[in-house]
Amino acid sequence: MADETLNARLQRVLVELRPNSVLVVGDSLAPLVETLTGAGETLTRLSSTEAAQRLSALSIHDLALVQADATLTAPESGVLLARLRDVYARKVLVIVALGLADGPWSRRSLIRLGFTPYGAAVGAEDARLLLYQFDIATYKTTPDWLSPNNWANPELWDKHRW
Numbered sequence: 001m002a003d004e005t006l007n008a009r010l011q012r013v014l015v016e017l018r019p020n021s022v023l024v025v026g027d028s029l030a031p032l033v034e035t036l037t038g039a040g041e042t043l044t045r046l047s048s049t050e051a052a053q054r055l056s057a058l059s060i061h062d063l064a065l066v067q068a069d070a071t072l073t074a075p076e077s078g079v080l081l082a083r084l085r086d087v088y089a090r091k092v093l094v095i096v097a098l099g100l101a102d103g104p105w106s107r108r109s110l111i112r113l114g115f116t117p118y119g120a121a122v123g124a125e126d127a128r129l130l131l132y133q134f135d136i137a138t139y140k141t142t143p144d145w146l147s148p149n150n151w152a153n154p155e156l157w158d159k160h161r162w
Contacts, residue, residue, distance in 0.1 A: 019062030026067025
């Protein structure tokens with residue numbers, strides 16, 4: 001199966017989430033998102049270099065779209081993604097060009113930050129893009145052993161003395 005275009009993938013994400021506010025980090029991603037978003041959504045655009053300084057002045061957004069940038073070092077990209085994930089966005093989608101899939105934007109680095117693979121897409125000039133997401137609602141599923149049904153062996157109550 002061929003990969004979707006980035007335009008189609010982002011359109012599907014926006015339709016599925018219906019965000020009221022979108023934060024876009026990355027210069028070339030902002031025009032594409034502007035064409036896809038409707039009039040009811042608030043769109044905030046930041047370049048990757050100014051994001052670290054201006055992020056603390058922003059409110060919480062429903063969706064943050066981050067375009068991997070080679071100018072950011074590993075500590076800078078890690079801090080940016082962690083701050084977006086923890087404070088400034090309910091869902092974060094990171095778009096990584098195949099040429100940047102090393103160093104701070106590698107699969108291993110993003111998984112360490114709690115991101116999960118979200119598929120691939122084809123960008124401008126047929127460039128292959130990898131997508132990663134973080135959604136706090138689906139970040140960790142509750143394991144069976146953590147349910148209250150398995151904690152105190154209720155079937156043994158009134159049969160044995162502890």
